[in-house]
Amino acid sequence: MNPGSDRSEIWELRLYVAGTTPKSIAAFHNLQEICKTHLAGQYTIEVIDLLENPKLAEGDQIVAIPTLVRKLPEPVRKIIGDLSNTEKTLIGLQIRRAKARSAS
Amino acid sequence: MTKTTKKTAKNLTVPIRSIRGSGLDKAPTGIAGFDEITFGGLPRNRPTLICGGPGSGKTLFGLEFLARGITEHGEPGVFVSFEETEEELAKNVKSLGLDLPDLIAKKKLVIDTLRVDREDYLETGDYDLGGLFIRVGCAIDSIGAKRIVLDSMEALFSGLTDHMRLRSEIHRLFLWLKDKGVTAIVTGESIEPSGKTREGLEEFISDCVVYLDHRVNDTISTRRLRITKYRGSFHGTNEYPFMIDESGICVLPVTSLNLTYKASTERVSTGIASLDGMLGGKGYYRGSSVLVTGTAGSGKTSVGAHFIHAASRRGERCLMWSFEESESQIVRNMRSIGIDLEPSIKAGSLKILTSRPQIFGLEMHLGIIHKEINAFDPKCICIDPVSNFTGAGTMSETKVMLTRLVDLTKSKGITTIMTYLIRGGMPAETTDAGVSSLMDTWIVLSDPEFNGERNRILSVLKSRGMPHSNQMREMLLTSHGVELIFPYLGPSGAVTGAARKSLEASEKALSVAQQIKIMKKKKDFESSRDLIEAKIKMMRSRLQSQEQAIALELSQAKTRDDVKTEERSRMGATRAPAPDQKAQELR
Numbered sequence: 164m165n166p167g168s169d170r171s172e173i174w175e176l177r178l179y180v181a182g183t184t185p186k187s188i189a190a191f192h193n194l195q196e197i198c199k200t201h202l203a204g205q206y207t208i209e210v211i212d213l214l215e216n217p218k219l220a221e222g223d224q225i226v227a228i229p230t231l232v233r234k235l236p237e238p239v240r241k242i243i244g245d246l247s248n249t250e251k252t253l254i255g256l257q258i259r260r261a262k263a264r265s266a267s
Numbered sequence: 268m269t270k271t272t273k274k275t276a277k278n279l280t281v282p283i284r285s286i287r288g289s290g291l292d293k294a295p296t297g298i299a300g301f302d303e304i305t306f307g308g309l310p311r312n313r314p315t316l317i318c319g320g321p322g323s324g325k326t327l328f329g330l331e332f333l334a335r336g337i338t339e340h341g342e343p344g345v346f347v348s349f350e351e352t353e354e355e356l357a358k359n360v361k362s363l364g365l366d367l368p369d370l371i372a373k374k375k376l377v378i379d380t381l382r383v384d385r386e387d388y389l390e391t392g393d394y395d396l397g398g399l400f401i402r403v404g405c406a407i408d409s410i411g412a413k414r415i416v417l418d419s420m421e422a423l424f425s426g427l428t429d430h431m432r433l434r435s436e437i438h439r440l441f442l443w444l445k446d447k448g449v450t451a452i453v454t455g456e457s458i459e460p461s462g463k464t465r466e467g468l469e470e471f472i473s474d475c476v477v478y479l480d481h482r483v484n485d486t487i488s489t490r491r492l493r494i495t496k497y498r499g500s501f502h503g504t505n506e507y508p509f510m511i512d513e514s515g516i517c518v519l520p521v522t523s524l525n526l527t528y529k530a531s532t533e534r535v536s537t538g539i540a541s542l543d544g545m546l547g548g549k550g551y552y553r554g555s556s557v558l559v560t561g562t563a564g565s566g567k568t569s570v571g572a573h574f575i576h577a578a579s580r581r582g583e584r585c586l587m588w589s590f591e592e593s594e595s596q597i598v599r600n601m602r603s604i605g606i607d608l609e610p611s612i613k614a615g616s617l618k619i620l621t622s623r624p625q626i627f628g629l630e631m632h633l634g635i636i637h638k639e640i641n642a643f644d645p646k647c648i649c650i651d652p653v654s655n656f657t658g659a660g661t662m663s664e665t666k667v668m669l670t671r672l673v674d675l676t677k678s679k680g681i682t683t684i685m686t687y688l689i690r691g692g693m694p695a696e697t698t699d700a701g702v703s704s705l706m707d708t709w710i711v712l713s714d715p716e717f718n719g720e721r722n723r724i725l726s727v728l729k730s731r732g733m734p735h736s737n738q739m740r741e742m743l744l745t746s747h748g749v750e751l752i753f754p755y756l757g758p759s760g761a762v763t764g765a766a767r768k769s770l771e772a773s774e775k776a777l778s779v780a781q782q783i784k785i786m787k788k789k790k791d792f793e794s795s796r797d798l799i800e801a802k803i804k805m806m807r808s809r810l811q812s813q814e815q816a817i818a819l820e821l822s823q824a825k826t827r828d829d830v831k832t833e834e835r836s837r838m839g840a841t842r843a844p845a846p847d848q849k850a851q852e853l854r
Contacts, residue, residue, distance in 0.1 A: 226398045228394060252389075
């Protein structure tokens with residue numbers, strides 16, 4: 164990709180939850196931790212509670228809860244679960260590769 | 268046309284449902300024939316698994332369940348597709364008479380496509396199918412759905428790796444749907460040959476399991492449906508053939524068909540006057556089924572054609588199926604016995620359909636017949652011969668198919684004549700497929716070889732509900748149609764053909780001699796009668812003259828008496844004193 168645009172690259176993340184279940188809360192905390200460490204100042208997290216906005220489930224084809232959707236950078240990636248496995252989450256979000264690329 | 272088909276099938280279910288469907292609340296599917304074999308439909312508010320191989324009609328079953336639920340039972344529905352999109356589904360079923368966009372526009376149907384690609388998802392940690400629940404719930408609430416279809420489970424399972432979790436989540440989904448009062452259909456792919464679904468869905472969707480099968484036997488494919496499980500309800504356990512035509516799925520049950528059609532008392536001519544005579548003088552009953560069996564060349568088609576010809580000339584719409592001859596061949600051959608079918612064909616009252624039985628499976632044939640009957644609305648049909656269907660299926664399948672055919676025509680009040688070829692050497696009173704018990708009238712034709720010739724013989728083996736001749740008649744195919752001749756009943760039994768002719772001739776000679784004798788007797792009698800009459804005349808005249816003589820005598824005697832009396836009175840008068848001139852003179 165274009166290494167020059169790395170600094171301006173914004174990670175637009177969307178977390179779909181259904182009410183404040185332990186799973187949802189865990190997912191949110193895990194996501195925040197990961198973003199703080201790996202994407203400092205480079206991300207936005209939008210939490211969508213489907214109990215309040217059920218219609219929004221259609222847009223991102225949400226089946227499971229919680230689901231994390233990486234809207235940007237493209238392509239769209241989806242990770243389901245409470246994100247308790249940090250390694251897997253990083254791979255899923257392709258943060259590792261992006262970081263490695265920007266470091267080089 | 269579609270409507271009427273479905274209506275008929277629906278009407279048939281009513282009596283059964285009232286008898287046996289009382290236990291479990293059921294949601295009628297509206298799928299022709301299916302509600303009959305399940306005695307009312309699918310279990311209401313419970314999940315039903317529809318499983319089958321690829322292309323067995325699972326998705327269509329689900330869509331038709333929803334569409335008919337909307338149009339016929341006023342129950343809106345949701346279709347959750349894990350495979351196809353709304354457009355694809357609408358396009359696929361458009362040719363099958365289901366107009367999905369229309370139902371969607373009317374807010375009666377929601378199609379929700381959920382793509383679950385494994386590549387899209389990465390699973391880390393704990394999750395549930397809350398998203399699915401919310402989407403489904405949202406769709407159900409948006410139209411007040413009472414029915415839902417999830418198509419297919421395999422797609423969902425292939426998208427997610429944690430199957431244990433999926434199972435428990437799906438189980439939870441069904442409990443939740445039950446709470447919401449929604450009747451669900453779940454489709455699942457089954458693996459041949461066990462028929463079990465890949466994910467063992469039967470284990471947790473266990474209220475009702477319907478298995479669809481698409482099998483090829485001897486290069487002829489047949490769709491079949493079987494209810495392998497139905498908790499708390501009676502159900503037909505057979506394999507039922509079904510077909511998919513432009514009106515959707517049509518299950519063709521047999522064993523659960525009820526005999527509720529009305530029997531007509533109207534009679535229709537057989538087209539052969541002497542055969543009418545054998546059937547109480549009036550012919551077949553309107554709406555009855557007539558079987559004409561016979562060996563090759565015994566005149567089965569001719570008997571059938573006579574009936575159709577007569578009916579079409581009366582202006583009744585007639586259909587004739589031929590599985591042996593082409594239309595022009597039938598027309599030509601029938602013309603040779605004085606039956607001209609062409610004017611009726613041109614006038615539109617007769618339609619001849621020809622095909623080879625082996626071209627389709629039996630259920631497809633039945634479907635085509637069904638369709639043609641609905642489209643043409645005939646009063647009379649002739650199928651020539653039905654024995655050829657055994658080439659398209661096994662004997663028992665043929666019987667099942669013919670039973671359904673008879674039921675179909677009876678329920679529509681169509682008089683049906685079917686011919687059946689008996690193989691040489693078989694007794695005339697048998698049919699391979701054992702269809703005779705379905706028939707109301709059974710005419711047996713044979714052409715036994717005797718004394719160096721073959722003569723056609725017709726007899727009425729049975730004819731329900733009417734007096735019928737027990738005689739065998741010799742059947743002649745003349746240039747002006749079929750003629751039935753009274754058999755010559757000689758001392759050695761009934762004889763036909765040349766033997767009959769010679770016996771008839773000798774009888775004729777005998778009768779001439781007898782007639783001469785009688786003539787002579789008559790003459791003798793006449794002359795003696797004349798003699799006696801003359802005698803009577805003479806005696807009567809003698810009697811008359813005697814009577815006259817006596818009368819004369821009597822009248823003379825009376826005159827005498829009168830004269831005497833007069834005399835006496837005159838004398839008395841002269842003796843009396845009278846100052847009368849005459850009296851003085853006498854003194």
